Amino acid sequence: MERALISVWSKEGLAELAEALHRRGVELVSTGGTAAHLREAGLPVTELSQATGAPEVLGGRVKSLHPAVYAGILSRRDPSEAADLQAVGARPIDLVCVNLYPFVEQVGEGTPLDEALELIDIGGVSLLRAAAKGFPHVVVLSRPDQYSEFLRRLEEGALDPGYRRLLAAEALERTSAYDRRIAAYLAGRPVGAPSTATAGAPESSGAGAGAPEGAERFPEAFSLRLVRVSPLRYGENPHQAAAFYHPPGPSRGLAAARLLQGRELSFNNLNDASSAWRILDHVAAAAPGQAAAVAVKHTSPCGAGVAGTLEEAFRKAYEADPVSIFGGIVAVNRCVDGATARLMDPVFLEVVAAPGYTPEALGVLGHKKNLRLLDLSGAAGSGEAAAEPEADWEVRPVWGGYLVQAADVADAAPSEWQRVTRAELDPALLPDLRLAWQVARGCISNAVVVAAGGQSLGIGAGQVNRIDAALQALERARARVPGGDLRAAGAVLASDGFFPFPDVVQAAAKAGIRAIVQPGGSKRDEESIEEADRAGIPMLLTGMRHFRHA
Structure with missing residues (x-):
């Protein structure tokens, strides 16, 4: 290795990298701020403008886009190319070290356009792509966390083709994600997301609602860029490999x-x-x-x-x-x-x-x-309040593809719930109805939850029919209260989906349930309402279902 081109925004680890290269006799070629940083570290550096004979122009907007640079990177080290290299004043470049302007870190939906445009890196992306293409002869470093392994391998003489190819792939992943983030900003949507308009759940009256607002805005191509947080010992089971990833940018949630x-x-x-x-x-x-x-x-x-x-x-x-x-x-x-x-x-x-x-x-x-x-004090949205809402979208693998949907983050406020029975609700039961309903949202469907006194008493979840979920929840709840008397305990019941038959209401009445909340939307809602009226149980419909299948 004889010549390295270094042009970076983040100077993390740069001095150590450049010092190690200099000790091995590698010529350091650099631009603007990077060259100044290397000089401050006491290292000799050749300005790129000296190597190309062309000055930086447009206030530094154009500095590395020159045939002498790209011919030096893309050269296949074949003697037949010598005349071409000499014609443009190029010499082979063996290492390209570039990290990009911080568009991902500094640009959000509210960033003014002129500020965002100045943070779009042109030369850096081009250098990374060229170096990735030339990986059989060029090492490309696109992130500071790659420096330590590179230096170890350089010392051991282990810059083998497989390693260089991996670095090339990582560089192209970096430029691809960078371009997607820029495209998302210009299109006015979050990176990787179908549309900000799809973030909320649609207004619905149960399972029979039509297409939600924003459904037509899912793009033909969907990209998801993730950065590895850490490898994991294994996945759900010991024979499954696994790792933890998060979106580019500042860490949030569990990643933070x-x-x-x-x-x-x-x-x-x-x-x-x-x-x-x-x-x-x-x-x-x-x-x-x-x-x-x-x-x-x-x-x-x-x-x-x-x-x-x-x-x-x-x-x-x-x-x-x-x-x-x-x-x-x-x-x-x-x-x-x-x-x-x-x-x-x-x-x-x-x-x-x-x-x-x-x-x-x-x-x-x-x-x-x-x-x-x-x-989780450093996670966005944590603190005295609980977590912030989930991501705007969810991606799930299926056989032959992926399902993408807006996350289930919306909910009908209790003030919007509709009482459909003659029996009136005792206001003292409303807090437990709200609790049972929110716990049911978090269960695997079919789910029924019984609650009283600010506590879940019985949870029936993941059942293949609703009556089994109800019976499981009621049985567990009776075991939690003195004498199994749910009526005396003031117990209420919530269901994440509608009642296809009146059997759940019948079981609830027999167990002494004082009130019921469920989405409604069944063709047989009237049968459940009539059963609740016979039992004198007030029943409220939320108008919003919360199935969860995984």
Whole structure:
């Protein structure tokens, strides 16, 4: 390696890289600010304008777009090319190190157009593409985190074709993602997303609604760019390889979480923690201003509680199902204090996710070396309130393709719920109806949830018919209250989908349920309404279904 072209925006690790190259006798060729940085580090550098004989023009907008540069990169080192290289004053370039103007990091939907245009890198993208094409003879570095491995391999003489090819692929992935982000900005939509207009759920009256607003805006081509956060030990099962990725730009959500103690997070830990934080968002919305706690197992809630203190909220979530919480994930919307930590201490948990922990809480839980404590105070949207809404879109693999949909982030406010029975609702039951409804949103369908006293009492989820989900929820709820008397407990029931038959209402009436909330939308709604009227149970329809199949 004799000659390196270096032109970078981020100077991270640059001095160490350039110093190592200089020690090996590599000529450093650079531009503007990069050349100045190298000189400040005491390194000799050749200005690119000296090498090309052409000055930078248009205030630096054009500096590397010159035949001497690209011929030097794209040369196949064949003697037959010598005359061509000499004609344009080119010499072979063996290393291209470029990172791009920070369009991804600094440009958002509200950035003025003139500012955004100045952050579109032209020469850098062109250099990366040329170097990637020339990888049989050229090493291309497109990110500072590649420098250390490159230097190790350079020292070991291990810059083999396979490694150079991998670097070329990473450079092209970088330029492709960069161009997609620019195109998304110019088109006025989030990168990779069909349209900002599809972010909300449509107005609907259950399962029979037509196409939602924005459905026609899904593009013919859909691109998704992700950056690896970390490899994982394995996937859902030990024989499956896995890694954790996040979108380009600042880390958010679990990618921004701090692991305060415990082993590395596994695939299942991350999947369950994401589900727990999403459900916590729903549960906290059902009880504004209160502490909320959610326990999750295999992405489905097994317990939820809301109360004036976090200690009491966690106690309710635990007592909702003290069997299923074993080995589960707990998410809370307030800083974990000492009293809450002492309740958590005897319980075997995989992960606790919270917006913070008091020193006392860390002291109580510190002896549980395998318990993973996640601090989400640095994640966007975390804090006293729960998580921010999910991404605007969801992508799911199916046989032969992928399904893309707007995320289920909208919901009908309780003020919009419609009472369809003669029996009137006792206002004191509304908070538990809201809680049951929000917990049901987080379950795998078919799902029915029974709640009372700010606590889920019974959750029936993932059933292939609704009556089985209801019977499971009711059976579990009866086991949680004295004498199995759900009427005395003031229990209510929520369903994530409509009732195709009146059997769920019949089972609820027999168990003593005081009120029901469900989406409605069945052709047989009237049968369920009549059954509720016979039993004197008030029933409310939300007009919005929340199926969840994965």
